Amino acid sequence: MSAGHDFIPFAIPDITEAEVQAVAETVRSGWLTTGPNAAAFEREFTEYLGAEDLHAVAVNSATAGLHLAVEALGLGPGDEVLVPTWTFTATAEVVRYVGATPVFVDVLPDTLNIDLDAAAALVTPRTKAIIPVHFAGVPIGTAALAEFASAQRIDVIEDAAHAFPVQDAGRFVGDSASRAIVFSFYATKTIATGEGGMLVTRDADLARRARTMRLHGISRDVFNRYASRQPAWQYEVVAPGFKYNMTDMAAAMGRVQLSRAEEMRSNRRAIAERYHAELADLPLSLPVRVDDPTGHAHHLFVVRTTDASPLGRDEIIEQLAARGVSTSVHFIPLHLHPYWRDTYDLAPGDFPVATDAFARAFSLPFFSSMTDAQVSQVIGALRELLGADAD
Numbered sequence: 390m391s392a393g394h395d396f397i398p399f400a401i402p403d404i405t406e407a408e409v410q411a412v413a414e415t416v417r418s419g420w421l422t423t424g425p426n427a428a429a430f431e432r433e434f435t436e437y438l439g440a441e442d443l444h445a446v447a448v449n450s451a452t453a454g455l456h457l458a459v460e461a462l463g464l465g466p467g468d469e470v471l472v473p474t475w476t477f478t479a480t481a482e483v484v485r486y487v488g489a490t491p492v493f494v495d496v497l498p499d500t501l502n503i504d505l506d507a508a509a510a511l512v513t514p515r516t517k518a519i520i521p522v523h524f525a526g527v528p529i530g531t532a533a534l535a536e537f538a539s540a541q542r543i544d545v546i547e548d549a550a551h552a553f554p555v556q557d558a559g560r561f562v563g564d565s566a567s568r569a570i571v572f573s574f575y576a577t578k579t580i581a582t583g584e585g586g587m588l589v590t591r592d593a594d595l596a597r598r599a600r601t602m603r604l605h606g607i608s609r610d611v612f613n614r615y616a617s618r619q620p621a622w623q624y625e626v627v628a629p630g631f632k633y634n635m636t637d638m639a640a641a642m643g644r645v646q647l648s649r650a651e652e653m654r655s656n657r658r659a660i661a662e663r664y665h666a667e668l669a670d671l672p673l674s675l676p677v678r679v680d681d682p683t684g685h686a687h688h689l690f691v692v693r694t695t696d697a698s699p700l701g702r703d704e705i706i707e708q709l710a711a712r713g714v715s716t717s718v719h720f721i722p723l724h725l726h727p728y729w730r731d732t733y734d735l736a737p738g739d740f741p742v743a744t745d746a747f748a749r750a751f752s753l754p755f756f757s758s759m760t761d762a763q764v765s766q767v768i769g770a771l772r773e774l775l776g777a778d779a780d
């Protein structure tokens with residue numbers, strides 16, 4: 390192994406002077422919590438999605454947004470919610486927050502998105518909703534999802550943590566008939582505010598409930614009807630709400646990131662193209678390739694070992710680290726985590742696709758500010774380990 394390799398992180402946020410300036414101005418303005426920037430971010434986000442009838446509710450994480458969505462739908466004990474096992478724990482944990490029961494579903498071998506046929510087989514009279522994940526940025530067909538929901542008569546909450554910006558059949562993920570769509574602006578996501586998220590919905594009542602519950606269950610609606618006579622101190626608590634509002638510093642960063650979302654995606658797309666071209670002959674199964682440049686958010690680049698790989702997944706990760714290349718694994722499926730496994734009596738054999746994918750999958754460094762030299766170093770390290778002339 391050669392010395393002199395630089396360390397390549399798995400992911401870092403792409404922050405320019407514009408984000409720094411926007412946050413600094415907000416700090417100097419004296420308005421730190423939810424205020425003008427959060428309101429502008431919500432407006433600009435729906436403008437970006439290109440649908441005027443969408444409501445956007447800025448929150449301090451996607452987890453918060455998903456929780457607000459299941460709360461607003463009134464889900465609770467006795468209700469079942471379909472979730473993919475191939476996801477981050479947040480997708481399922483919000484179902485437990487309201488006392489409902491997650492029902493875990495296997496995924497499709499190519500996209501690792503939820504298998505809707507497997508989901509259909511798990512529907513019972515208690516099934517109230519499904520929370521699909523657009524894994525790595527490849528959308529689950531909006532039409533297939535809407536058809537599934539209407540055939541099964543259940544609600545859809547899309548976990549779109551990986552899915553900004555991406556279009557399916559000419560419409561952005563976010564602009565759909567689902568009850569709610571939730572995006573994440575966590576530090577490693579495609580647009581980042583440190584911590585943050587956005588709940589989007591066409592349902593005005595759901596949006597109103599989410600706004601109220603985002604801030605302690607406080608409502609000013611009753612007074613807004615008489616706005617001219619409303620004293621500034623007046624409000625009513627109508628429910629035991631949460632503290633999920635987005636700060637104006639996060640929103641200021643988010644607005645700049647939003648304006649750069651397409652540029653950052655196209656950088657990631659170029660990196661994906663190089664990975665596809667220059668890793669194609671290795672004993673690795675590469676992620677699905679989407680021809681339409683708007684059809685992939687390019688959040689993650691997840692590869693899997695094949696039976697011809699000379700090294701196992703864990704050893705590859707270790708050897709890449711020794712060459713300065715950080716990787717990650719998306720995901721350790723939920724059915725293998727002790728809480729979910731033991732609480733719901735889940736076995737690896739219940740989820741053959743996810744269980745097999747987990748043994749093979751690892752995520753390559755993939756972020757919009759990655760340099761050509763860094764991409765070359767990742768490719769070079771993999772070729773050294775897995776190429777025809779590897780020893």
Ligand SMILES: *Cc1c(COP(=O)(O)O)cnc(C)c1O
Pocket residue numbers: 449450451452453476477479480522548550551572573574575584585586
């Ligand atoms: C990151 C992530 C979340 C949680 O997002 P936060 O903003 O950190 O709460 C939820 N679901 C998936 C699939 C994620 O990757």
